[in-house]
Amino acid sequence: xxxxxxxxxxxxxxxxxxxxxxxxxxxxxxxxxxxxxxxxxxxxxxxxxxxxxxxxxxxxxxxxxxxxxxxxxxxxxxxxxxxxxxxxxxxxxxxxxxxxxxxxxxxxxxxxxxxxxxxxxxxxxxxxxxxxxxxxxxxxxxxxxxxxxxxxxxxxxxxxxxxxxxxxxxxxxxxxxxxxxxxxxxxxxxxxxxxxxxxxxxxxxxxx
Numbered sequence: 001x002x003x004x005x006x007x008x009x010x011x012x013x014x015x016x017x018x019x020x021x022x023x024x025x026x027x028x029x030x031x032x033x034x035x036x037x038x039x040x041x042x043x044x045x046x047x048x049x050x051x052x053x054x055x056x057x058x059x060x061x062x063x064x065x066x067x068x069x070x071x072x073x074x075x076x077x078x079x080x081x082x083x084x085x086x087x088x089x090x091x092x093x094x095x096x097x098x099x100x101x102x103x104x105x106x107x108x109x110x111x112x113x114x115x116x117x118x119x120x121x122x123x124x125x126x127x128x129x130x131x132x133x134x135x136x137x138x139x140x141x142x143x144x145x146x147x148x149x150x151x152x153x154x155x156x157x158x159x160x161x162x163x164x165x166x167x168x169x170x171x172x173x174x175x176x177x178x179x180x181x182x183x184x185x186x187x188x189x190x191x192x193x194x195x196x197x198x199x200x201x202x203x204x205x206x207x208x
Contacts, residue, residue: 010155012125013162019121020166023114026107027173034180037069037104041187045194048075052198057082070100070184071191078195089199093192100188104181108174115170122163129156 044067051060057079064076074096081092133152 010125010128010159012121012128012155012159016118016121016125016159016162016166019114019118020162020170023111023166023170023173026111026114027170027177030107030111030177031180034104034177034184038180038184038187039067039069039071041071041191044072045075045191045198048079048195049198052079070097070104071187073100074188074192075195078192078199082199086196086200089196093196097188097192101185104184108177108181111170111174111177115167115174118167118170119163122159122161122166125159125163126156129153129159 044063047063048060051063060079061076064072064079074093077092077096078089081089084092129152131152132155133149136149136152
């Protein structure tokens with residue numbers, strides 16, 4: 001049933017299928033990426049805190065290297081710049097954040113664009129379908145074979161449905177991924193504040 005419906009969509013259907021496949025690939029890749037990048041930041045920072053309290057900076061950096069995700073990379077940047085003072089550490093965290101956030105948002109705009117242009121391309125297919133119907137009516141008049149006219153109507157309806165069917169899940173997927181990014185960014189902000197205070201305590205403890 002579905003292959004037969006798609007066959008009535010005309011050339012525009014191939015473009016719609018292509019952008020639908022791209023949207024699915026982007027969504028799956030981003031979900032897997034965020035799954036790898038998001039960690040239990042509380043547990044991670046507890047481990048770093050315990051190591052720093054033993055004055056073992058090398059092990060703290062090793063923990064960061066062994067942990068995936070932007071939170072670990074931010075914490076590592078802060079530790080490496082621990083001797084620059086509070087302002088220097090804050091600056092290092094901001095610079096690291098400017099690198100990490102675009103990585104998280106990578107390809108999200110593509111998914112959002114597909115969600116927006118899906119119905120437009122479906123509407124274009126609809127217009128093309130009705131153009132073919134009126135072309136037949138113009139050349140053959142009311143005696144035009146019903147099957148030929150029906151093919152144009154089929155193209156119009158199928159393209160409209162396909163455009164909406166692509167746009168709806170793409171838009172939902174885009175919003176879901178944005179919420180995942182916001183959650184990770186919130187973890188980054190909390191971790192930045194905590195490691196900043198932790199390193200301040202570490203410096204004060206060493207100076208005593």
